[in-house]
Every structure is written in structure tokens, then in C-alpha cells.
Amino acid sequence: MKTRDISRRQFFKFSGSALAGTLLSTGLGSTVFAQAASRDFGTIKFGVISDAHLDIKGKNGMKMSAESVNSVKKTVEGLNMEEDLSFVMVTGDLLLDGEKENAAQIKALLDTLEYPYFVIAGNHDYIPADPKKRRKNFSYLTIDDFVKTFKGHGYDTPMKRYWAQQIKPGLRVIGLDACLPEEPKKWGGVLPEEQLTWLDKQLTDHKEELNLIMIHHNLVQWTADELAGGPKQWFTIDNAPAVRDLLAKHSKAAPVIISGHRHIGLNYKELAGVNYFAVPSINSHPMRYTLFELTHQSISWKTPMVGLPVKVHMEARENLLNAEWWRATQYKNRNSFTDNQVLSLYENTSMVLGKKEIS
Numbered sequence: 001m002k003t004r005d006i007s008r009r010q011f012f013k014f015s016g017s018a019l020a021g022t023l024l025s026t027g028l029g030s031t032v033f034a035q036a037a038s039r040d041f042g043t044i045k046f047g048v049i050s051d052a053h054l055d056i057k058g059k060n061g062m063k064m065s066a067e068s069v070n071s072v073k074k075t076v077e078g079l080n081m082e083e084d085l086s087f088v089m090v091t092g093d094l095l096l097d098g099e100k101e102n103a104a105q106i107k108a109l110l111d112t113l114e115y116p117y118f119v120i121a122g123n124h125d126y127i128p129a130d131p132k133k134r135r136k137n138f139s140y141l142t143i144d145d146f147v148k149t150f151k152g153h154g155y156d157t158p159m160k161r162y163w164a165q166q167i168k169p170g171l172r173v174i175g176l177d178a179c180l181p182e183e184p185k186k187w188g189g190v191l192p193e194e195q196l197t198w199l200d201k202q203l204t205d206h207k208e209e210l211n212l213i214m215i216h217h218n219l220v221q222w223t224a225d226e227l228a229g230g231p232k233q234w235f236t237i238d239n240a241p242a243v244r245d246l247l248a249k250h251s252k253a254a255p256v257i258i259s260g261h262r263h264i265g266l267n268y269k270e271l272a273g274v275n276y277f278a279v280p281s282i283n284s285h286p287m288r289y290t291l292f293e294l295t296h297q298s299i300s301w302k303t304p305m306v307g308l309p310v311k312v313h314m315e316a317r318e319n320l321l322n323a324e325w326w327r328a329t330q331y332k333n334r335n336s337f338t339d340n341q342v343l344s345l346y347e348n349t350s351m352v353l354g355k356k357e358i359s
Contacts, residue, residue: 039210039296041170047079047088047115048290050260051281053124054106055096057137062323063283064316065096067308071282072109074307075289082291085115086167090153091260091279092122092216099138103149110153118154120175121146121161122216122261129184143181162195164202164211170296172206174199174254176215178237188234189217191243203250210296211254218259219243220269220276223345225329235262248272255358256299263326265348266290266303268356275299275358282306285316286347300355320346 052072058065079088090110095102103125110117127140134140147155154163154175161177176199178189203211217237218226225232237243247254251273263281265288270276280288280303288303305313321339324332328345331338 039170039208041168041210041296044086044167044171044294045082045084046086046292046294047082048091048258048279048292049075049079049088049110049117049282050091050279050290051093051122051263051283052090052106053093053096053281053283054102055099056102056105058096060315060319062319062326063096064287064312064319065283067312067316068096068283069105069109070308071287071306072106075282076109076113078289078304078307080112080114085291087173088113088115088117089173089214089258090117090119091214091258092120093124093260093281094119094122095125095141097124097128097133097135098126098140098146099135100141100145101138103141103146107149116153118165118173118175118214119150120154120214120216121177121179123179123187123189126179126181129182143179162198170209171294172209172211174202174211174213176213178215178217186234189237190239191215191237196243196246200246200250203253207250207253209253210256210294211250212294213247213254213257215257215259216261218262218276218278219247219257220271222262222264222267222269222278223328231325231329244271244274247274252359256294264346266301266351267348268351270356275356279303285313285320287313287316297359298355298357301351302353303351317343 052068053063054068054072055065056069058068060066094106121143125146126143128134144159147159147161154165156163162175164172164174166172176191176195178191180186180189218235219240221227221236226235256275258277258279260279262278263284264278265280265286268275268277279290280286282289287306290301290303293300320326321342327342331341
């Protein structure tokens, strides 16, 4: 289902208990009846797809590119089997490296979702600044082309890479973009001052609502390798401390941040009342997507494996273990102990299912 084709079931899902009052546009192409702003929006279920890295001509490695199209298909099928989802987040790195042909393929697949979906760009979603990374027989998107391609899926203004959408009274989703399209070597990010100012105003103006924030890059470190100067430092944006300070000021309005980029099993950290989640990739081991249930007081989750054959999952696992760069520095050399330590981070089995209070 395309975002603007809201069914009767979706209409009542979005309107919820707000049937008394005046009409309000949701930004999703439908209308609901507004009521006084209320943080108690009931229970909202939503899915998250991250780091699909779809490649129609891919080969398997740590990123399972040859399986990437099937991975997206099976993830969409799994999400469509869920009842009462309100929306799906796609938290960046939809493409291998900004290819138009890959963008057309993944959009066609995402458009078969039976629920509205929101997109934010990742660092692989536009033409590589380094010409050496551009492949023959592909054409490429600029980041503005990417925004245009996914217009109506969060993006509603040409060339504006960040956005805010109201889901229902009391709940909004905000998409941020820290990408650096002109940077030839660095795959990290910076949240520009323009977005920081805009975000501050959004959270001030909507302080009585819950603002669920999605951004591809991480705002916290998950391992020592991500500290400044480490080999994985660019999983975290350069000005993360400034962004965290802003979010701490608005922790009641924005208690949950969801990021991709890191390719680890679902994990979270709570800092100054803000809950930072990293969600797994559907493209690399453990090849999972995420389902959340959110209220104004708590968030719960589960992370199903993408419905691909066992042999594909086993290949992804072995490819991860053989990928030296993706292993923590202290576990660089393979043996049974270090393999288990690597898998502990990437599978994070204790977080496959869980719940946390957020207020």
C-alpha cells in the first residue's frame, strides 16, 4: 500500500480515540479528528527496517548483497503479517551506494507495505563523492534526488532532508539527517546548526507531545572502537555531545531516538532521560528487523529474523566472523573465545525481546 492510499482500517487506526473535535491533517494524506494535545496516545505499534543496502547486482560478503532483494521482500512480507502496525520506519542505507536502479527496486518493494512508511537517508543513499566507488552500468542519485524519490514518505519539501510528521494527537515522528554528501572519505556525519535550531523549536513547540526521533547515524558509542580516533568513530556523528545536550533539555518531549548504521543487534542506552536505540540491519548478521510497541510511559520490542533460508543466515554469520574490520580491535584474531565475543555484540540475544519504561 502506498503512503497516501490510507484504507478505512488505517483511518480509524490513526484517528484512535480522537473522534470528537475538529479535522486535522496528519501529513499522511488522510485526516483525523483533533482533540486537545494529549501525551496519552494509547498504544502504537510500528516496525523498523534498517541498512538494507539493496543491490540488484550484489555479491555476498559481510553485507549479504546477493540476498539483499530477497531480504527486503521477506522483511516486507513479515511486516505485512503483523496486525495493527501504524507505520514503518526505514532508517537509512537503503542502497548499496546511491544507485538509481537500486532505489527504484527498493521503492517498488517498500510500496507493497500495507502500512505507511517513513524514510530518512543514510550515508550510502547518494552518489559517492569518491569516483572510485562508482560502478559501471549504474546511474546515481544526488541526495536531493533521493529526497524526491521518497517524497510523501516523511519528506514533504523538495531538497529538505529532515522533517516532522504527526501520527495522531500526542505522537509525532521526526526524521533527522546528519549525512555529508560531499565528503569523499568520511562516512560519518554532523547534524548541522540549521537542524539543531529547527529541532529545538520543534521540541519546544510540541513539548506536550511525544516526539519519536529517527536518524541514521548514532548519537552514542556502543564500543570502545567508536570513541574519537578509533577505527569505527564515524558510526557516531561528530557533534553528538551537542545533540545529546539538546535532547537532554527536551527529554520529556523526545525520550526515544532510533538509529541504524551500526549493524549490531538491537541495543539501547539511557542518558539524561533519553533512550538511544540502535536497530539491527536486515542485510548483515543477524539479519533482523524490529517491532516496537510504544505508549507515553513505555516502549517494548522484539527483533524477528528475516525469513530467509537457514543456509543464508549461516553464511551471513560466517561472513561477519571473517570480516576483520567489523570485529572489535581486541577480538581481531579469530578463535572460539573471540568469535563468541563478536557474536555477543552483533546478536545481543538478551535484547531480542524486552520492555523499558520511558517516563
